[in-house]
Amino acid sequence: MTSFELRKQFLSFFKKNNHIVVPSSSLIPDDPSVLLTSAGMQQFKSYYTGAADPMVSPHLSMKGKPIGGVNVVSIQKSFRTSDIDEVGDESHLTFFEMMGNFSFGGYFKEEAIKYAKEFLDSIDITIDYVTVFKGDKDVPKDEESIKIWDELGFSQEKGNLKLENKEENFWGPTGSEGPCGPTTEIFVNGVEVWNIVFNEYYCGADGKLTKLKKSGIDTGMGLERLSMVSQEKKIIFETDLFKPIADAVPSSLDERVKRVCADHARSIVFLVGDGIRPSNKEAGYILRRLMRRVLVYENLYTDDGYDTLPLLKKAVEMFSEFYSEIKEDDIISVFSQEKTKFQTTLAKGLKELERVDSLDAKSAFRLYESFGLPYEIIKELGGKKAESLVQEDFDEQLDKHREISRAGQERKFGGHGLLLDTGELKAADEEELKIVTRLHTATHLLQAALREVLGNEVEQAGSDITVERTRVDFTFERRLTDEEIQAVEDLVNKAIKDNLKVEEKEMSYQDAIKTQALHFAKEKYPATVKVYSMGTFSKELCGGPHVSQTKEIGKFKIAKQESVAAGVRRIRGIIEEA
Numbered sequence: 001m002t003s004f005e006l007r008k009q010f011l012s013f014f015k016k017n018n019h020i021v022v023p024s025s026s027l028i029p030d031d032p033s034v035l036l037t038s039a040g041m042q043q044f045k046s047y048y049t050g051a052a053d054p055m056v057s058p059h060l061s062m063k064g065k066p067i068g069g070v071n072v073v074s075i076q077k078s079f080r081t082s083d084i085d086e087v088g089d090e091s092h093l094t095f096f097e098m099m100g101n102f103s104f105g106g107y108f109k110e111e112a113i114k115y116a117k118e119f120l121d122s123i124d125i126t127i128d129y130v131t132v133f134k135g136d137k138d139v140p141k142d143e144e145s146i147k148i149w150d151e152l153g154f155s156q157e158k159g160n161l162k163l164e165n166k167e168e169n170f171w172g173p174t175g176s177e178g179p180c181g182p183t184t185e186i187f188v189n190g191v192e193v194w195n196i197v198f199n200e201y202y203c204g205a206d207g208k209l210t211k212l213k214k215s216g217i218d219t220g221m222g223l224e225r226l227s228m229v230s231q232e233k234k235i236i237f238e239t240d241l242f243k244p245i246a247d248a249v250p251s252s253l254d255e256r257v258k259r260v261c262a263d264h265a266r267s268i269v270f271l272v273g274d275g276i277r278p279s280n281k282e283a284g285y286i287l288r289r290l291m292r293r294v295l296v297y298e299n300l301y302t303d304d305g306y307d308t309l310p311l312l313k314k315a316v317e318m319f320s321e322f323y324s325e326i327k328e329d330d331i332i333s334v335f336s337q338e339k340t341k342f343q344t345t346l347a348k349g350l351k352e353l354e355r356v357d358s359l360d361a362k363s364a365f366r367l368y369e370s371f372g373l374p375y376e377i378i379k380e381l382g383g384k385k386a387e388s389l390v391q392e393d394f395d396e397q398l399d400k401h402r403e404i405s406r407a408g409q410e411r412k413f414g415g416h417g418l419l420l421d422t423g424e425l426k427a428a429d430e431e432e433l434k435i436v437t438r439l440h441t442a443t444h445l446l447q448a449a450l451r452e453v454l455g456n457e458v459e460q461a462g463s464d465i466t467v468e469r470t471r472v473d474f475t476f477e478r479r480l481t482d483e484e485i486q487a488v489e490d491l492v493n494k495a496i497k498d499n500l501k502v503e504e505k506e507m508s509y510q511d512a513i514k515t516q517a518l519h520f521a522k523e524k525y526p527a528t529v530k531v532y533s534m535g536t537f538s539k540e541l542c543g544g545p546h547v548s549q550t551k552e553i554g555k556f557k558i559a560k561q562e563s564v565a566a567g568v569r570r571i572r573g574i575i576e577e578a
Helices: 003-016 040-049 081-086 109-122 143-151 223-230 255-273 282-300 308-319 328-355 361-371 375-386 391-409 430-454 482-497 509-514
Strands: 071-079 095-103 129-133 161-164 178-188 191-203 209-222 460-465 470-475 502-508 528-534 538-541 555-565 568-576
Touching (some): 003 109, 003 223, 071 255, 081 282, 095 255, 109 178, 109 191, 109 209, 143 161, 143 178, 191 223, 209 223, 255 282, 255 328, 282 308, 328 361, 361 375, 361 391, 430 482, 430 538, 502 509, 509 528
Parallel strands (some): 129 161
Antiparallel strands (some): 071 095, 095 209, 129 178, 178 191, 470 568, 528 538, 555 568
8 A cells, every 4th residue: 555545544544433634733843842843742732731622722733723623633744853863774764754643532542442453454454462551650550451452352361462661661741741651552563553642641841740630642653664564565765655765866876875865855855845944053953964964975976876856856746745835946945055055064074084184983973063974974985094983983972972962952942052953062071071061151151241242132143062162153243343352251251260150040931031041032942941140240041061160161262253144253262271
């Protein structure tokens, strides 16, 4: 069965069973704690908590009209940023379509499980086995689901029902807090195809679970995996959702490269379709990263005949019938503009690759981060310089970076480099982390000093902190005079010399704003935030980390200023070691 037919069958089945078809929401979520939509239930989150009523509350995907019912079905455009670096193997994706049926108190476990079994039977898919939550100290064993599955022919005795722990069979919340609950999962040919979540609890920002007033159903089944088992393919890239795109890549290229290009082409099409444009912030940064990765391949494999445009056009052809927001002219225009901008950066990256004498994992990772050069390109073009460079060491650097990014994602705000979308705090080990922490606190002082000297209309437009320097972009129309630079630098160093205590307070976002702490209008903040203060000189919403006393920073020096765009200046600052 084709993927297009599977979409139609899924929506039709649940429509016949009194579910209202709700269009996919945008990849740009309405939830400030999430960068991109990553789950089908996100657009329905408020109905589970009781904050909104599906019978009367306006719903964005329904063009502002209420859903008008408590049982719904949708196919949601979804994106997982955490899988970007894994793409190229046989299973990981960035963009995917999440099919789901949902109920906000209309039905619960019995109906949800039986609907799933009935739908899979209707498309001739046989379930291998199912899993159920085994219980723990916080949530009891899911006896009800075990009983329902037993009636349908699945049990531990037969070997087709397994009990799993919370790590495997408890889902949610999306973002820092929200609905969650135990799950039952359905496996076909050894692959998990359907996850049914029983939203019985609300998980607070502190991790505490409380019972929801009204239980709900939240299910998710990836169209890509369903297509794989339905079309009897071994991997998702052989399905009709990917193969036509991958076939536009020259056959001489490595399979990993083909998968990356096919995946990223799909993602680019959907991100641009939802109005996202390449930038150095938030979702725009994700789009830029994907575009530049395929452009590196395009540059490298030009002689093999590789061109990204045919892939994008094929993706538009495949998906625009179901997703009308996808427009070929827009996508080609946005991609072409980014290609023009990237040529200089790519040339610098390749030049830097030529310049270095040897390539270890750290230097390779910095090339990847600074210029977008993937590992395989660095290894291939590095020649003898990269002989000692191995994938495992590079991946180790990537994992360390992810740990820092993941920690930053939990505190994604303040604009100071704890996430890729706003600028990134880069540290490969504990020693480097100590240095960038000093620079991070110096960045707060720099921001305060800029506003003191240039006026309160100055707003940070991004930052990037590495072990060598801090780089701050800010809104200002002209070049700073030498006197202004010196005044800013002097103010920062005075605050350092005064050895101000760095105080951290956690509070609600609304309370934080009332304290007049510096925050940025374009940032998205979670409900609970941290405010870092240094005397009366600096007070700002941020996720940390910071030094304890400003004297720990050392002497601060502005090394360079430059223009990066109309109305945006950039300052690079360093710590001068004694």
